[in-house]
Amino acid sequence: MKEVMEASHAVADAVKAIEPDVIAAYPITPQTHIVERISEFVANGEIKSEYIAVESEFSAISACLGAVATGVRAYTSTSSQGLALMHEVLFITSGMRLPVSMTVVNRALSAPINIWNDQQDSISERDVGWLQLYVETAQEAHDMTIMQHRISEDRRVLLPSMVCLDGFTLSHVYEPVDILSKGEVQSFLPKYKPVHAVLDPKEPLTQGPIGFPTHYMEFRSELVKAMEGSLPVIEEVMADFSRTFPVQIKDSRPEKYYHVEEYRMQDADVVLVAMGSVCGTIKEVIDDLRSKGIKAGLLKLITYRPFPAKLLAQKLAPYKKVAVIEKAISPGSRCPLYTELAEALYDSKERPALRSFIVGLGGRDVTLGHIEKIINMTLKGEGAKEEWMF
Amino acid sequence: MTVDLGRKKVGKVEITTGAVLPSNGSTQSNKTGGWRALRPVTDHGKCTACGICWVYCPDASRFKDKDGKYDFVADFCKGCGICADVCPVKCITMVVEEK
Numbered sequence: 001m002k003e004v005m006e007a008s009h010a011v012a013d014a015v016k017a018i019e020p021d022v023i024a025a026y027p028i029t030p031q032t033h034i035v036e037r038i039s040e041f042v043a044n045g046e047i048k049s050e051y052i053a054v055e056s057e058f059s060a061i062s063a064c065l066g067a068v069a070t071g072v073r074a075y076t077s078t079s080s081q082g083l084a085l086m087h088e089v090l091f092i093t094s095g096m097r098l099p100v101s102m103t104v105v106n107r108a109l110s111a112p113i114n115i116w117n118d119q120q121d122s123i124s125e126r127d128v129g130w131l132q133l134y135v136e137t138a139q140e141a142h143d144m145t146i147m148q149h150r151i152s153e154d155r156r157v158l159l160p161s162m163v164c165l166d167g168f169t170l171s172h173v174y175e176p177v178d179i180l181s182k183g184e185v186q187s188f189l190p191k192y193k194p195v196h197a198v199l200d201p202k203e204p205l206t207q208g209p210i211g212f213p214t215h216y217m218e219f220r221s222e223l224v225k226a227m228e229g230s231l232p233v234i235e236e237v238m239a240d241f242s243r244t245f246p247v248q249i250k251d252s253r254p255e256k257y258y259h260v261e262e263y264r265m266q267d268a269d270v271v272l273v274a275m276g277s278v279c280g281t282i283k284e285v286i287d288d289l290r291s292k293g294i295k296a297g298l299l300k301l302i303t304y305r306p307f308p309a310k311l312l313a314q315k316l317a318p319y320k321k322v323a324v325i326e327k328a329i330s331p332g333s334r335c336p337l338y339t340e341l342a343e344a345l346y347d348s349k350e351r352p353a354l355r356s357f358i359v360g361l362g363g364r365d366v367t368l369g370h371i372e373k374i375i376n377m378t379l380k381g382e383g384a385k386e387e388w389m390f
Numbered sequence: 391m392t393v394d395l396g397r398k399k400v401g402k403v404e405i406t407t408g409a410v411l412p413s414n415g416s417t418q419s420n421k422t423g424g425w426r427a428l429r430p431v432t433d434h435g436k437c438t439a440c441g442i443c444w445v446y447c448p449d450a451s452r453f454k455d456k457d458g459k460y461d462f463v464a465d466f467c468k469g470c471g472i473c474a475d476v477c478p479v480k481c482i483t484m485v486v487e488e489k
Contacts, residue, residue: 196407197408205412206411206413206414207410209411211409218400
């Protein structure tokens with residue numbers, strides 16, 4: 001059903017259709033609209049999920065971990081400081097291979113206190129062993145919430161996942177969205193069947209035991225393998241989703257979901273790489289510059305964990321100039337996405353000149369002017385290797 | 391419910407998915423009382439058998455003795471002293487363990 005709604009509500013409506021067994025969440029700006037709407041659904045009896053109103057994000061993720069350990073489906077959502085508070089349990093969730101699904105509404109981290117958007121929160125959790133998928137539109141947020149469950153719960157994956165969407169600039173923005181019905185969602189996403197983690201007195205198990213030095217490294221290497229093995233599963237689920245649910249609203253999502261979306265990259269003199277809602281702004285600038293004869297393109301990255309390094313190297317190697325635009329930093333080093341892309345391209349025989357641009361930290365507007373400037377600087381080779389677009 | 395632990399060998403080591411073990415109660419065979427520096431000594435004359443120490447013990451290391459009064463489980467008690475702290479009649483004294 002087509003509706004105009006904010007991305008937060010598009011996510012909440014996806015959760016409503018999924019009807020997880022357990023939802024545990026703690027409200028934090030800018031994630032609040034998601035959990036408010038879900039708790040309304042529960043209070044009105046529209047869904048039968050067990051909603052646990054916890055006292056912190058540490059408890060929220062712990063409750064979800066515990067729920068999935070008993071063999072049921074669990075969902076949570078958070079932002080910024082909340083995600084940081086979950087940090088140690090995130091490792092435990094992935095280490096125990098429990099497919100919890102979470103929506104991260106991206107927000108800056110203190111200090112100074114800032115409730116507005118950047119992607120430092122989820123980028124800083126890149127090493128916890130969770131899948132990370134970044135979305136640009138409300139439609140993508142809705143669709144990816146449904147897909148993430150199927151990907152995480154696939155027995156070839158069994159890893160928790162985060163769908164990351166920009167706070168305010170996407171979460172609170174109204175867009176036309178095609179909302180899938182409960183029947184459509186549940187036929188695409190079958191009931192959760194636990195594989196290795198269940199609570200059954202007839203078949204007692206121990207979960208979360210100690211891993212001595214004789215075994216710990218093997219478990220960690222399996223986690224890495226599971227991450228790598230999830231790439232084709234993500235691809236498979238995205239392809240199935242795109243086939244099952246064709247685009248209803250023009251430009252609301254890629255026709256065929258994939259790890260990346262290529263936008264006007266053909267014959268481009270400069271390619272931008274970015275994640276999330278900023279891609280909408282970038283596309284508009286590209287259209288404008290193309291009409292003036294400047295050939296720019298965009299490679300939008302959706303799958304950030306696992307990092308599709310080979311795919312990115314293959315897509316970007318043919319170009320001369322690439323600019324990475326990101327809303328996160330790594331103090332004392334280069335930006336996270338930039339360094340990983342540089343690593344991905346290192347073994348390519350031909351590789352582009354790679355530039356790093358920092359934009360939109362703590363909710364600073366990323367304007368059409370910023371993007372146009374980035375494109376011009378990259379084309380002319382002006383400025384430093386890493387530039388702050390204040 | 392059929393469980394698939396995903397047993398497999400990585401090099402010489404056998405592992406399962408997420409380190410799930412097909413048994414329970416391993417905490418009973420792994421004795422951890424050796425970590426203790428202080429031992430809770432209970433004065434059974436004063437103990438009223440209220441059971442508050444049993445409720446608060448984070449390690450299930452309080453038990454009812456033959457005389458109905460509470461004492462500690464030497465194999466698992468780590469000597470945290472919570473029982474001594476919560477005892478309403480102060481019948482538990484923490485004493486330094488000596489070899």
